[in-house]
Amino acid sequence: MEIALALFVGVLAGTGVWLTLRARTFDVILGLTLLSYAVNLFIAAMGRLYSAQAPIVEAGRAPNLLEYADPLPQALVLTAIVIGFAMTALLIVIALRSRAESSGDHVDGGEQGAAGGAEPSSPERESER
DSSP: OHHHHHHHHHHHHHHHHHHHTSSBHHHHHHHHHHHHHHHHHHHHHHTOOOSSOBSSOOTTSOOOTTSBOOHHHHHHHHHHHHHHHHHHHHHHHHHHHHHHHHTSOBTTSSOTTSSSSSOOOOHHHHHHO
16 A cells, blocks of 8 residues: 555656646646645655544543544645645636737747747737737
């Protein structure tokens, strides 16, 4: 179980880094989202992977760490999920606005085939602005 989880976190993180390094806006957003999923799984795994264990110590029982799950990583992951969802929505809106203004979704504003990364400006293009 631990090896499968470690591999899954590694694949998510690797794919997230690869997509983040791409030159397209939506690839970068998807990469950041996958990276946040990998971090959330990693933090949740640090709280021990127990099923059907109470996160709160019951009254009258000796506090034994083998019988309880740690509630702090669960709270951190829940908060990170909510914040990550809001940030992803904000990034998508910003990317859509940028695409509408520059008529492309390349990160540096140019196309991949251009030598300098940006297209040379033409007088017709300048008059449109």
